[in-house]
Amino acid sequence: MFSRQSQRTAFAVGAGAVALGLTLAGCSTGNGSGDGSTITVLVDNQEATIALWDALVEKFEDENPDIKVTVESRPQGAEGDNLVKTRLSTGEMSDVFGYNSGSLLQALNPDQTLANLSDEPWVDSLDEGFQTVVSTDNGMYGVPLGQSMGGAVLYNKDVYADLGLEIPTTWDEFISNSEKIKAAGDVAPIIQTYADTWTSQLFVLGDFANVLADDPNWAEDYTANKAKYVDEPALAGFEHLEEVHEKGLLNEDFASATYDDGVRMVATGEGAQYPMLTFAAGPIIQNYPEALQTVGLFPLPGDSADANPLTVWQPNAVYIPKSTEGAKLESAKKLMAFLVTPESCAIQSEVQAPQGPFVVEGCDLPEDVPALVADMQPYFDAGNTGQALEFLSPIKGPALEQITVAVGSGITSADEGAKQYDADVKKQAQQLGIDGW
Amino acid sequence: MTTTAPRLPRRRRGPGISPYPTWFYIPAGVFYVALFLIPTGASLYFSLTRWTLFDSTFIGFDNFVQFFQEPALLQGFTNTFIYAFVTSGAKVVLGLLLGVLLSSQIVARGFLRSVVFFPVLVSTIGVGITFKVLLDPFDGLVNTVLATFGIEGPGWLTDPSLALLSVAMVDVWKGVGLATLIYIAGMVAIPQDYFEAAKVDGANAWDNFWHITLPLLRPATATVVLLSLIGGLRSFDLIWAMTRGGPGFTSDVVASVIYKQYQGGFFGLSTAGNVVLFIVVAALVVPLSLWLNRGERES
Numbered sequence: 001m002f003s004r005q006s007q008r009t010a011f012a013v014g015a016g017a018v019a020l021g022l023t024l025a026g027c028s029t030g031n032g033s034g035d036g037s038t039i040t041v042l043v044d045n046q047e048a049t050i051a052l053w054d055a056l057v058e059k060f061e062d063e064n065p066d067i068k069v070t071v072e073s074r075p076q077g078a079e080g081d082n083l084v085k086t087r088l089s090t091g092e093m094s095d096v097f098g099y100n101s102g103s104l105l106q107a108l109n110p111d112q113t114l115a116n117l118s119d120e121p122w123v124d125s126l127d128e129g130f131q132t133v134v135s136t137d138n139g140m141y142g143v144p145l146g147q148s149m150g151g152a153v154l155y156n157k158d159v160y161a162d163l164g165l166e167i168p169t170t171w172d173e174f175i176s177n178s179e180k181i182k183a184a185g186d187v188a189p190i191i192q193t194y195a196d197t198w199t200s201q202l203f204v205l206g207d208f209a210n211v212l213a214d215d216p217n218w219a220e221d222y223t224a225n226k227a228k229y230v231d232e233p234a235l236a237g238f239e240h241l242e243e244v245h246e247k248g249l250l251n252e253d254f255a256s257a258t259y260d261d262g263v264r265m266v267a268t269g270e271g272a273q274y275p276m277l278t279f280a281a282g283p284i285i286q287n288y289p290e291a292l293q294t295v296g297l298f299p300l301p302g303d304s305a306d307a308n309p310l311t312v313w314q315p316n317a318v319y320i321p322k323s324t325e326g327a328k329l330e331s332a333k334k335l336m337a338f339l340v341t342p343e344s345c346a347i348q349s350e351v352q353a354p355q356g357p358f359v360v361e362g363c364d365l366p367e368d369v370p371a372l373v374a375d376m377q378p379y380f381d382a383g384n385t386g387q388a389l390e391f392l393s394p395i396k397g398p399a400l401e402q403i404t405v406a407v408g409s410g411i412t413s414a415d416e417g418a419k420q421y422d423a424d425v426k427k428q429a430q431q432l433g434i435d436g437w
Numbered sequence: 438m439t440t441t442a443p444r445l446p447r448r449r450r451g452p453g454i455s456p457y458p459t460w461f462y463i464p465a466g467v468f469y470v471a472l473f474l475i476p477t478g479a480s481l482y483f484s485l486t487r488w489t490l491f492d493s494t495f496i497g498f499d500n501f502v503q504f505f506q507e508p509a510l511l512q513g514f515t516n517t518f519i520y521a522f523v524t525s526g527a528k529v530v531l532g533l534l535l536g537v538l539l540s541s542q543i544v545a546r547g548f549l550r551s552v553v554f555f556p557v558l559v560s561t562i563g564v565g566i567t568f569k570v571l572l573d574p575f576d577g578l579v580n581t582v583l584a585t586f587g588i589e590g591p592g593w594l595t596d597p598s599l600a601l602l603s604v605a606m607v608d609v610w611k612g613v614g615l616a617t618l619i620y621i622a623g624m625v626a627i628p629q630d631y632f633e634a635a636k637v638d639g640a641n642a643w644d645n646f647w648h649i650t651l652p653l654l655r656p657a658t659a660t661v662v663l664l665s666l667i668g669g670l671r672s673f674d675l676i677w678a679m680t681r682g683g684p685g686f687t688s689d690v691v692a693s694v695i696y697k698q699y700q701g702g703f704f705g706l707s708t709a710g711n712v713v714l715f716i717v718v719a720a721l722v723v724p725l726s727l728w729l730n731r732g733e734r735e736s
Contacts, residue, residue, distance in 0.1 A: 398701030406685025
């Protein structure tokens with residue numbers, strides 16, 4: 001029969017062929033159906049986001065039985081930015097993805113990476129302000145998901161009531177309230193959570209409405225390389241951050257606490273005040289529903305009591321990358337159209353605690369909203385709001401969160417931090433090719 | 438009549454030598470050029486540009502100037518040297534001591550060798566995440582254990598002056614097994630004759646160590662120093678998993694700075710950082726390697 005040697009050879013060749021075949025089979029399972037019957041959506045990994053998308057997808061699939069939607073998740077913060085940018089550049093993005101609007105969108109180079117949606121029928125139902133933050137001169141790219149939100153100080157009403165404190169309308173009042181809270185005992189006056197570095201930016205970014213109140217042209221000057229963070233009025237944000245650390249008003253574990261810890265502390269009363277975006281209503285509704293009416297909101301105070309405006313963020317948006325084509329593009333566009341219907345808004349209000357007013361015509365907030373959202377309504381009604389800088393200027397330096405952690409931890413001074421951020425902004429502006437830098 | 442063996446035609450030396458053997462280099466050469474030389478050349482080019490992945494503008498050495506001017510970037514540079522030398526030094530010393538210990542006749546020697554080597558095999562990210570939890574200043578195991586002894590543990594990863602050194606210590610814990618392994622191999626290769634001769638001359642354990650073991654472990658020491666120094670200079674995953682270069686920028690090293698620039702979309706600056714790292718590692722390691730191995734060439 002066959003010699004031992006040739007038997008071994010035959011066996012080796014056979015095994016090699018099987019291994020090769022398995023590898024190639026593994027390689028080709030990639031794209032699945034190209035016929036638009038399944039589309040993928042990439043969203044951030046916050047519990048509230050995933051829950052929202054699951055509910056929206058359920059309704060969408062009910063109405064469009066021939067389309068199946070799979071939700072995938074990515075990290076938040078700078079890591080998520082990185083992942084989105086990389087996938088877009090390599091053409092491997094999911095069929096639809098969620099991301100911030102405003103200057104963070106500009107950093108994705110939307111003219112080259114995203115599908116232009118300016119001819120879609122629903123475009124006119126979107127708020128003008130929102131349209132500007134998802135567009136460039138060459139097109140409009142996103143639909144809103146969620147509501148606009150505020151960046152302000154969330155506070156525990158019980159702690160305030162126990163100590164007989166009033167909502168501060170100037171920065172000095174804010175500090176004096178915080179010092180009273182500190183003197184009273186074991187409630188941390190101001191909560192900071194630097195393990196999640198993006199949360200450190202609120203003192204600077206949430207102060208922007210005050211900057212605008214002082215100088216309405218600041219954003220244009222900033223984009224044109226004329227206004228800087230090292231000068232007032234913008235330096236105030238950094239100075240505030242430095243001050244709260246210097247005066248020992250932060251929670252003990254500020255350097256290692258996470259965003260979830262921060263929400264827990266303000267909801268349970270372990271901490272009194274937490275500068276944060278109002279999407280915190282989501283985790284509160286999910287994990288601390290008994291605290292819905294206990295957590296209130298007031299804007300970050302500036303120097304004068306007259307204005308005291310609220311800094312407002314436009315909602316995040318959902319985009320379609322250019323890599324989605326053909327039948328998948330059609331299905332993706334159907335999903336986008338669904339997202340701007342009043343039904344979708346109703347689901348959003350139900351599943352996710354509303355964080356502010358909607359930017360879609362025909363979408364209204366329900367009657368029962370958490371206290372922190374209800375506290376925002378007077379500011380919107382009076383028009384006493386200012387958009388956050390990232391919606392008025394395409395430039396946002398990517399290192400801000402690390403700089404603010406350094407200032408808030410007392411590692412660098414406010415002036416030093418502002419200088420570093422101006423240098424970072426310059427880098428970003430040059431990278432984006434903006435004139436005048 | 439004398440017969441001479443038929444003379445084979447002599448292969449001509451010099452310019453006529455057949456190129457046939459060099460053709461065998463071509464497949465490997467193609468891979469080398471395509472996967473190493475061309476990307477290196479491209480990196481050197483892109484480090485001189487402002488690059489958005491879609492287009493690039495030539496800006497000369499601006500990226501390098503910026504790299505050394507921005508305080509965050511400069512601190513990363515100095516941190517890298519501190520990290521590399523601390524981890525390398527610690528691995529050499531501890532590895533040597535453990536290597537000597539684990540080559541002597543002690544109980545459960547095989548088991549102890551496995552225990553010492555085990556951390557080398559574990560995923561770096563896994564180690565990073567685990568130690569991040571263990572070193573938590575308030576709830577971490579390390580500080581709660583210290584508290585039972587009445588010592589208030591510092592913020593290992595949150596104190597700006599301690600963060601880098603804490604990560605360095607975890608790196609040493611993880612990498613000392615490899616150094617130990619190299620030293621054990623070196624110890625085992627020392628011929629017993631030397632020790633017997635020394636015993637005849639009345640040497641004690643310390644003399645043995647200082648005059649026989651240490652000099653004969655020179656090649657092993659050279660290997661450990663070079664490997665751990667190169668690894669330390671390039672280290673990224675452990676630092677990223679434990680502190681992400683924080684708090685602020687205090688535990689940034691060149692590799693994490695490069696990664697942050699890449700995250701920020703500054704691809705040209707990030708590439709320039711990589712070129713700087715390449716030059717630094719080469720400038721440090723090549724002379725060191727020549728100096729450490731001089732003995733071998735002389736002998």
